[in-house]
Amino acid sequence: MAKRAVWKKQQQRRHKKNNIEGESGYTVFTYDEMVKLKDLVEDLGWEHQRMSSSGQKSYKKLTAMLGWVFES
Numbered sequence: 607m608a609k610r611a612v613w614k615k616q617q618q619r620r621h622k623k624n625n626i627e628g629e630s631g632y633t634v635f636t637y638d639e640m641v642k643l644k645d646l647v648e649d650l651g652w653e654h655q656r657m658s659s660s661g662q663k664s665y666k667k668l669t670a671m672l673g674w675v676f677e678s
Contacts, residue, residue, distance in 0.1 A: 644672060 635643070647668055654665060669676050 647672060 647665075650665065651669075654662060657665060666676050
């Protein structure tokens with residue numbers, strides 16, 4: 607069985623059509639989907655210096671949600 611991670615309901619539009627939404631109102635991502643998401647966030651980090659200050663704050667919050675330690 608693939609590892610699964612839970613993500614907030616806000617992100618479930620894509621999964622509603624596949625009926626992957628759990629009873630708790632959270633979307634469940636497969637391990638492979640989470641790996642892809644982490645790769646995308648990591649790539650976004652290369653643009654950190656070009657982001658607005660609010661974009662930088664959002665990026666720091668996103669990395670914290672993924673359990674990463676942000677290094678400036």
